[in-house]
Amino acid sequence: DAGVIQSPRHEVTEMGQEVTLRCKPISGHNSLFWYRQTMMRGLELLIYFNNNVPIDDSGMPEDRFSAKMPNASFSTLKIQPSEPRDSAVYFCASALRDQPQHFGDGTRLSIL
Amino acid sequence: SQQGEEDPQALSIQEGENATMNCSYKTSINNLQWYRQNSGRGLVHLILIRSNEREKHSGRLRVTLDTSKKSSSLLITASRAADTASYFCATETLNRDDKIIFGKGTRLHILP
Numbered sequence: 001d002a003g004v005i006q007s008p009r010h011e012v013t014e015m016g017q018e019v020t021l022r023c024k025p026i027s028g029h030n031s032l033f034w035y036r037q038t039m040m041r042g043l044e045l046l047i048y049f050n051n052n053v054p055i056d057d058s059g060m061p062e063d064r065f066s067a068k069m070p071n072a073s074f075s076t077l078k079i080q081p082s083e084p085r086d087s088a089v090y091f092c093a094s095a096l097r098d099q100p101q102h103f104g105d106g107t108r109l110s111i112l
Numbered sequence: 113s114q115q116g117e118e119d120p121q122a123l124s125i126q127e128g129e130n131a132t133m134n135c136s137y138k139t140s141i142n143n144l145q146w147y148r149q150n151s152g153r154g155l156v157h158l159i160l161i162r163s164n165e166r167e168k169h170s171g172r173l174r175v176t177l178d179t180s181k182k183s184s185s186l187l188i189t190a191s192r193a194a195d196t197a198s199y200f201c202a203t204e205t206l207n208r209d210d211k212i213i214f215g216k217g218t219r220l221h222i223l224p
């Protein structure tokens with residue numbers, strides 16, 4: 001049974017470039033969450049979807065960040081333009097309603 | 113925003129000893145969850161305790177919840193080297209909006 005799949009696992013890019021992170025949730029899960037993890041701020045919820053609809057994007061730091069979920073099996077988190085302070089590990093998680101979340105192994109993003 | 117806060121931030125113990133981590137939170141909750149994160153990996157759900165429960169066991173894990181003190185503890189008995197990881201508590205509010213808020217975690221190191 002495949003877990004949550006994130007790609008790429010590592011991304012290194014220069015400041016100003018567009019970055020797209022991808023997530024495939026567990027089949028059948030109806031909630032999807034994007035988190036950012038840093039040493040300073042810990043694990044922050046950026047946005048989450050229920051049944052492909054964005055419910056709460058209050059954690060999205062700036063307009064440079066956007067997330068989409070075009071269907072139940074795919075979501076993207078885009079940063080445009082990227083800045084060095086966006087460097088972090090980005091996690092995607094999925095869940096059934098009222099059930100614990102299942103996390104992917106994250107994308108380690110470095111913006112030079 | 114509401115957030116669990118783990119204590120201690122870091123803990124080193126000898127293999128075979130018991131490890132206790134604590135979590136405090138600020139407002140009323142629907143449930144509290146504990147997750148483990150191994151280095152370079154995503155978070156893995158360990159155990160969920162509901163607001164009307166006081167204690168729960170799962171293998172070598174024992175979780176307690178005191179809603180009057182707004183606190184929880186995670187006890188790992190007979191620790192093993194493989195228990196070396198970061199441990200996070202997460203709280204779901206009474207809104208039941210599928211959102212959970214994570215603390216900054218306790219880094220546990222089991223010494224051989």
